[in-house]
């Protein structure tokens with residue numbers, strides 16, 4: 001008896017990287033059965049039912065014998081419904097209904113019961129992996145076409161159903177590719193509203209210090225903490241941030257899109273994500289939703305905020321253990337999720353914006369309101385955020401509720417003459433350029449004074465000896481800790497960059513001083 | 521003959537005159553005003569002297585004899601010449617270069633001898649603080665002197681001390697290390713070193729500052745000179761700080777003079793068990809200011825040292841504006857109000873970065889505090905503003 005085997009290449013996901021997987025099917029004599037081996041998750045076990053229905057409903061025979069399919073290499077844990085299509089194909093080849101194609105290709109996609117091919121998460125990562133291994137053509141579900149095209153111009157075959165794919169493999173006839181409008185306008189974030197209807201920086205009035213603080217934070221990628229009573233505008237200020245950050249460059253856009261794709265958060269027909277993410281998880285968030293989790297880990301909020309902004313409103317309300325999880329990613333700019341057999345690493349390089357009430361009742365900053373907190377409660381309030389995390393907040397801005405007489409101006413929507421959001425954004429972009437040039441001199445490849453750390457801080461920030469001494473004297477005078485002094489230097493550097501100055505000067509340091517943390 | 525040399529000769533002459541004819545500063549002043557060159561005085565007869573000096577003929581004769589003692593005058597000229605060559609100069613209290621603060625005190629020296637830099641430019645500096653203490657300090661005393669002097673030096677205060685062993689030497693050395701101008705007031709002629717091991721120290725002080733004495737070159741250090749020397753120590757300064765002293769030390773004499781001369785007296789508190797802190801603690805009991813940091817002194821310096829300092833800070837922070845004007849505007853805006861940074865920027869019509877910088881300067885000097893997101897004046901600022 002001839003060996004009845006079929007094999008098809010596909011691609012699995014390991015973090016945001018793809019890994020080529022061989023899908024083999026072998027038909028053996030015996031009672032009819034259908035097994036899938038090779039560390040598949042429950043979605044893969046369920047693939048049996050989808051594959052069975054899809055083959056039948058596409059007009060083929062489902063072989064009535066003992067079918068063993070394997071996903072190799074077996075050591076890596078695989079998940080999701082992306083192997084439906086190659087599994088079906090391997091079975092059809094093994095049963096002789098489809099000729100084993102003479103050229104290599106790679107296929108993935110979920111099968112509907114009628115034989116239609118549906119989109120799968122992580123398409124962009126899989127396509128990138130196939131390209132790297134020169135494994136073309138790449139068979140991609142129609143639904144993921146825009147995403148795939150973002151990284152691959154030729155060698156893509158988009159299919160809508162199983163039959164189309166088999167037609168192509170047998171006769172070389174390309175499936176009619178639907179005309180797809182690629183959109184990349186979306187804001188990858190939690191906003192249900194579109195960016196246009198969010199407040200503009202120019203409409204924020206009376207909070208100039210906070211606006212300036214946010215501007216500095218953006219310019220140097222500093223973490224910033226906004227302190228103020230409820231309703232003083234912390235959230236609307238934070239939500240302005242993504243507008244101020246420069247657009248993602250190609251490499252960054254790829255990373256962000258990969259993360260969103262792996263998380264299954266891409267919309268249909270969505271191409272590369274061009275805008276910086278803005279994530280604002282609720283304070284009830286779980287540990288795994290924050291940093292990523294699952295048996296096959298998927299990215300958490302900190303990775304979804306990669307290259308963008310993570311906004312923690314009511315920061316003191318977050319569970320302490322959840323906040324503590326942020327420390328390692330804030331240092332390493334990526335998160336390692338350890339699992340039994342292997343680790344998955346996701347990038348997580350974000351600007352952290354925290355917002356918190358100044359005290360438990362929230363009225364501590366308001367002279368005309370009564371704060372019922374005891375001095376001890378006020379002191380302890382911010383301690384909810386652990387010291388090490390507070391230490392990573394380069395800027396702290398106190399915000400107070402606006403006086404009633406300014407409010408009409410705010411509501412009238414008359415823009416603040418002093419602030420033009422486009423100018424600010426441009427300034428920040430220029431600032432990033434300057435930093436990038438400086439950081440390249442010390443072997444770093446992405447801008448951000450806010451991420452400079454450690455012993456060579458002064459060297460990396462290019463602050464001269466004399467100014468360091470002066471800053472140290474100031475820090476001493478105002479009783480800053482060593483970390484406080486380092487924060488001061490980082491912020492002063494950014495202010496100098498915003499000023500277009502090569503050297504950090506006295507006035508940059510004195511301004512930076514006003515954004516220090518004052519624990520009452 | 522150069523003017524400096526002439527001054528020196530006059531100085532030596534005066535001291536001898538006091539010894540032989542009797543201390544009479546007014547008389548000597550009238551004489552040298554009339555005859556700026558001593559040679560003219562020598563040429564002058566008793567008649568001309570009598571025109572100036574109204575007194576018994578006996579006295580006139582003595583004066584005449586004194587000035588006509590050729591040997592004596594030649595001796596002065598020779599001594600003046602050799603002292604001059606050593607770099608020693610003299611300054612009379614009538615001279616505009618004579619330190620103004622010293623003139624205020626009772627029994628100020630008529631003539632000062634000094635070595636080092638140009639006396640006029642040194643005393644043109646703004647603030648002078650004398651720091652003194654025991655010759656046998658504890659480690660605490662040494663640490664305190666280093667810290668306080670370094671902080672004062674950072675604010676370009678001229679540091680004065682007595683060049684004795686112990687605290688004095690520590691004070692001078694710290695000042696030199698911190699690049700501050702320092703003045704040593706010594707109890708011997710400015711050409712002699714006491715204690716001898718401070719030879720290098722004295723040279724170094726003279727290189728950037730001054731070594732001052734009311735004793736003529738060649739006068740040896742004598743026990744009885746030192747108390748008198750202490751009145752100059754305190755007289756030259758705006759404030760006197762005692763770092764460590766036992767109850768019956770010369771340092772306490774300096775503090776006593778300082779009190780009489782209306783100088784602010786500061787004392788560093790210390791352990792009640794340490795004999796070397798008993799002097800200081802006693803001074804505090806008697807009403808001296810407690811010295812815990814340099815800013816305690818800076819606050820009390822006349823003419824608002826602090827004000828100047830802030831103005832300087834502001835000047836560097838916002839070089840585009842007139843700092844005095846700005847400060848008044850900021851202080852006025854904050855008087856009686858608490859303001860946010862944004863409000864303040866609107867009130868004084870400054871950009872946010874500028875006002876932030878100014879506030880840091882004010883904060884560092886303890887004039888402004890920020891609490892609950894609003895800036896307000898501290899009590900000291902309120903005092904400052906009212907005065």
Ligand SMILES: [Zn+2]
Pocket residue numbers: 359360361362363364371372373
């Ligand atoms: Zn409260």
